[in-house]
Amino acid sequence: MKSGSNLEKVLNAGHFAVTTEFGPPKGTDLSIVKTKAEFLRGKVDAVNVTDCQTAVVRLSSIATSAILVGMGIEPVMQMTCRDRNRIAIQSDIFGASALGIRNMLAISGDHHNFGNQKNARKVYDIDSMQMLVLVKRMRDEKKMLGEETLIQGEVPMFIGAAANPFAPPMEFRALHLRKKIEAGADFIQTQSIYDVDKFREWMKIVCDMGLDRQCSILAGLTPLKSAGMAEYMAGNVPGMQIPDSLLKRMAGVPKEKAAEEGIRIFCEQVEQIREIKGIAGVHIMAVEWEHRIPEITERARLLPRPVL
Amino acid sequence: MIKAKRKPLEEIFDLTKKYSRILCVGCGGCTSVCLAGGQRETLMLKQELSALFKQKEKKADFSVFVTERQCNPEYISDIEDMVKDHDCIISTACGAGVQMLAERYSSKPVFPALNTMFIGLDRSTGLYQERCRSCGDCQLGYTGGICPVTCCSKSLFNGPCGGTNIDGSCELSRDIPCAWNGIYERLKAQNRVENILSIHPPMDWTDKGPGTLIQAGYENRYIKK
Numbered sequence: 055m056k057s058g059s060n061l062e063k064v065l066n067a068g069h070f071a072v073t074t075e076f077g078p079p080k081g082t083d084l085s086i087v088k089t090k091a092e093f094l095r096g097k098v099d100a101v102n103v104t105d106c107q108t109a110v111v112r113l114s115s116i117a118t119s120a121i122l123v124g125m126g127i128e129p130v131m132q133m134t135c136r137d138r139n140r141i142a143i144q145s146d147i148f149g150a151s152a153l154g155i156r157n158m159l160a161i162s163g164d165h166h167n168f169g170n171q172k173n174a175r176k177v178y179d180i181d182s183m184q185m186l187v188l189v190k191r192m193r194d195e196k197k198m199l200g201e202e203t204l205i206q207g208e209v210p211m212f213i214g215a216a217a218n219p220f221a222p223p224m225e226f227r228a229l230h231l232r233k234k235i236e237a238g239a240d241f242i243q244t245q246s247i248y249d250v251d252k253f254r255e256w257m258k259i260v261c262d263m264g265l266d267r268q269c270s271i272l273a274g275l276t277p278l279k280s281a282g283m284a285e286y287m288a289g290n291v292p293g294m295q296i297p298d299s300l301l302k303r304m305a306g307v308p309k310e311k312a313a314e315e316g317i318r319i320f321c322e323q324v325e326q327i328r329e330i331k332g333i334a335g336v337h338i339m340a341v342e343w344e345h346r347i348p349e350i351t352e353r354a355r356l357l358p359r360p361v362l
Numbered sequence: 363m364i365k366a367k368r369k370p371l372e373e374i375f376d377l378t379k380k381y382s383r384i385l386c387v388g389c390g391g392c393t394s395v396c397l398a399g400g401q402r403e404t405l406m407l408k409q410e411l412s413a414l415f416k417q418k419e420k421k422a423d424f425s426v427f428v429t430e431r432q433c434n435p436e437y438i439s440d441i442e443d444m445v446k447d448h449d450c451i452i453s454t455a456c457g458a459g460v461q462m463l464a465e466r467y468s469s470k471p472v473f474p475a476l477n478t479m480f481i482g483l484d485r486s487t488g489l490y491q492e493r494c495r496s497c498g499d500c501q502l503g504y505t506g507g508i509c510p511v512t513c514c515s516k517s518l519f520n521g522p523c524g525g526t527n528i529d530g531s532c533e534l535s536r537d538i539p540c541a542w543n544g545i546y547e548r549l550k551a552q553n554r555v556e557n558i559l560s561i562h563p564p565m566d567w568t569d570k571g572p573g574t575l576i577q578a579g580y581e582n583r584y585i586k587k
Binding site for chain 2: 135136140161162163164165167168178179180181182183184187188199213216217218219220223225227229230233237245282292293295336
């Protein structure tokens with residue numbers, strides 16, 4: 055075991071893993087954290103805590119993750135390269151480990167132009183690939199970047215990375231995934247998948263390269279709540295692609311039944327994705343829908359979750 | 363070359379309104395080429411600023427002199443007599459030129475009239491694009507001649523990120539091409555994608571304070587043994 059995290063155990067045991075996303079509040083109101091987190095208890099194997107997503111200042115992912123640890127709910131701490139240089143990244147990884155956080159996801163982060171601090175100076179001292187190398191070195195060799203002396207203590211971290219199968223340059227995306235695995239990724243979360251056929255083709259390439267045997271690939275899924283949301287995501291979310299057939303399907307139902315249709319689509323997608331070779335689980339990105347996760351996971355036949 | 367853009371006139375006025383004998387010093391180097399600080403632009407600045415002074419009922423005399431280049435001490439030594447007759451200097455050089463003047467004539471306040479923007483290329487007359495962040499460790503050799511530090515919005519060395527739009531644009535704007543998409547396509551066309559198949563290690567951003575460059579061959583002159 056690399057980290058001893060629940061997610062690692064679930065994946066190692068060959069279970070179809072389920073994770074979901076959790077957005078911290080814009081402030082310090084822990085009652086929000088606790089209320090939202092309780093919806094997720096026992097419904098997923100780990101909870102991804104976002105790191106100031108869309109570059110909007112929120113309660114830090116490290117603090118929120120530590121609170122979840124305290125509640126007995128396993129977090130995956132997201133860490134972006136946007137706001138920290140290599141000193142802060144390594145220091146925060148120590149901090150996270152010391153606080154009992156056992157999974158992390160190394161990502162570039164949404165550019166700060168999207169957020170509420172547009173005048174900020176960007177950091178991007180190291181990129182997400184280099185962050186993977188860095189945390190793997192801390193865990194496996196017990197060394198910091200550029201230092202040969204051993205660190206004091208352990209960094210048992212199960213290391214995740216993101217992948218976007220469909221963004222240009224598409225031909226390079228599988229090779230880029232291979233780089234991330236080489237860098238240190240134990241598990242991968244993909245961008246939200248809507249075109250399952252296209253994803254299946256991509257996974258064939260990934261499996262032919264043997265990448266599915268070198269890391270656990272979780273397919274990202276986002277249930278659509280409304281036709282408006284589907285249109286917005288298709289048009290505005292970086293790297294997102296939604297087939298016209300799905301946009302039409304969402305637009306074809308009355309507004310009050312759109313969420314139901316979105317969940318139905320989600321359940322169909324889970325069934326199709328389960329059958330794809332090389333897929334180790336799903337990552338549900340249900341933005342501000344934490345309270346519907348119990349129903350969604352139940353209906354998609356993702357429950358009960360294994361207790362290991 | 364270095365590209366610059368004039369500050370708003372009001373801002374230059376606020377910097378200089380206390381003074382009554384103002385010397386506007388132009389630069390015949392980069393800021394002249396990018397139409398921000400040469401002869402024509404410095405004269406225009408003088409005209410606009412003196413009009414604003416009049417409008418605000420402030421009295422001031424303005425003179426103009428355009429140096430060959432402000433970033434070289436030799437070229438700015440010939441304005442010594444003029445400087446004596448003025449109580450402040452406005453420079454239309456880049457930030458380096460402003461500092462050269464301020465250092466050479468340290469008893470006089472020197473104010474920048476321009477914002478130094480970037481090292482860039484000329485697309486057309488008056489149209490410039492940033493292409494170099496002078497990072498000190500040129501990456502262009504393995505990236506097909508597209509700078510990841512400058513042209514990738516996140517300055518990634520192992521791009522692309524997941525935000526590339528379907529049309530190959532950057533998540534920041536449909537008007538900005540994804541640098542890493544461009545890097546891949548160009549390397550592929552040149553049959554050297556292998557350049558970006560291995561992980562590029564973290565950049566050496568070592569910061570030793572303001573940089574000093576001693577050109578090869580000049581070491582004996584400047585480095586004491």
